[in-house]
Amino acid sequence: MSEPVRTARMRIQADSEAMERDLSRLVLTLVELVRQLVERQAIRRMEQTDLTDEQIEVLGLTLMRLEEAMTEVCERFGLSPSELNLDLGPLGTLLPQE
Amino acid sequence: MTETGTYLYAVTEETPSSDVEGLHGVADTQVRTIPCEGLVAYVSTVPLDQFGAEPLRRSMEDLDWLGETAGAHHHVVEEVADRAPVAPVRLVTVYRGDEQVKDLLRERHDDFVDVLSSVAGRREWGVKAYVDLSAPGPSRTAPSLGGPGTAYLKRRQAGLRSREEAWRQAAAHAEHLHATLSTVAVASHRHRAQDPELSGRKEAMLLNGAYLVERSRDDEFLKTVDDLRDRGVEIELTGPWAPYSFTDLEVRGDG
Known part of the structure; x- marks a missing residue:
């Protein structure tokens, strides 16, 4: 069986409306990536118990609000969370699959 | 008059019945054979305005064209496989002319003979296994002591944990x-798992395996597959195929 051929789903279109949408998508993807990285780091530090209860609460609240904000912005751009996931070919996807 | 090239589908050992009358290949071209030193190449003459290196780069992105071409290629390979042990060649392997194909058969003669003897009487089966990782695991979050922020982090932690565990x-x-x-197969090969977009299924693909199985052990292999169907893992069996995964001689073409 031959090597699978990928469809170009992240290809940037040259008309301005699509371009704007694709760029927003790219920016939101990067923001979401950073958010998830920080979240994982927070969880790791929580597990290592080098945070006070108060610090955990503040971190948790901040991350929770960021997530809510992301959801809101995505809705405004008409994007679903799965659309923020870049396909990196052999490396898999940028964000973990939900 | 457009320039033409020689499109190579597959190679077999010379057989008494290498008749390909009426067999059509890619772009609806007539398939013919090139015998050389005890081997036979199955080829057809294709226009280079479609199958030259440059046009191919463009057409390979056209999924309709690709699907049609792959279907025609596969059809020829299957027809040939019905007659003799076959070494299929990669999709769109094009040579400048018949002489270059003969050169290939001469130069790689021993490799082809080795590969053909290793697949004789054997066929390839494909087994894909899928699992639905999105199925929610047991929620293990104990009512937490802290505020909503702590509860949020704990929930994410449990989510990460159960996903890691599921993986x-x-x-x-x-x-x-x-x-x-693999215990029932003569040889096996694990292809890279396809992502959901390609497999057309939302579940994650766990296994994308190819197994070369002795014809006489087909039943045993199929029974083994059936016995493995359980525990939330869905198994998809395809085949029998020509031994695509076990005959890769890195034949590249020069067109």
Whole structure:
């Protein structure tokens, strides 16, 4: 069986409306990536118990609000969370699959 | 008059019945044979305005064209496989002319003979296994003491944990499937798992395996597959195929 051929789903279109949408998508993807990285780091530090209860609460609240904000912005751009996931070919996807 | 090239589908050993009358290949071209030193190449003459290196780069992105071409290629390989042990060649392997194909048969003669003898009387089966990782695991979040922020982090922690655990189990299961199937096969090969967009399924693909099975052990292999169907893992069996995964001689074409 031959090597699978990928469809170009992240290809940037040259008309301005699509371009704007694709760029927003790219920016939101990067923001979401950073958010998830920080979240994982927070969880790791929580597990290592080098945070006070108060610090955990503040971190948790901040991350929770960021997530809510992301959801809101995505809705405004008409994007679903799965659309923020870049396909990196052999490396898999940028964000973990939900 | 457009320039033409020689499109190579497959190679077999010379057989008494290498009649390809009426067999059509890619772009609806007539398939013919090139015998050379005890081997036979199955080819057809294709226009280079479609199958030259440059046009191919463009047409390979056209999924309709690709699907049609792959279908025609596969059809020829299957027809040939019905007659003799076959070494299929990669899709769109094009040579400048028949002489270059003969050169290939001469230069790689021993490799072809080796590969053909290793697949004689054997066929390839494909086994794909899928698991639905999105199925929610047991919620293990104890009512937490802290405020909403702490509860949020705890929930995410549990989510990460159960997903990691699910992946670990799934990977172990895939190893088990592959090992079990390999015991019945002469040779086996794990292809890279396809992502949902390509497989057309939302579940994650655990295993994308190819197994070269002795015809006489087909029933045993199929029974092994059936016995493995359980525990939330869905198994998809395809085949029998020509031994695509076990005959890769890195034949590239020069067109």
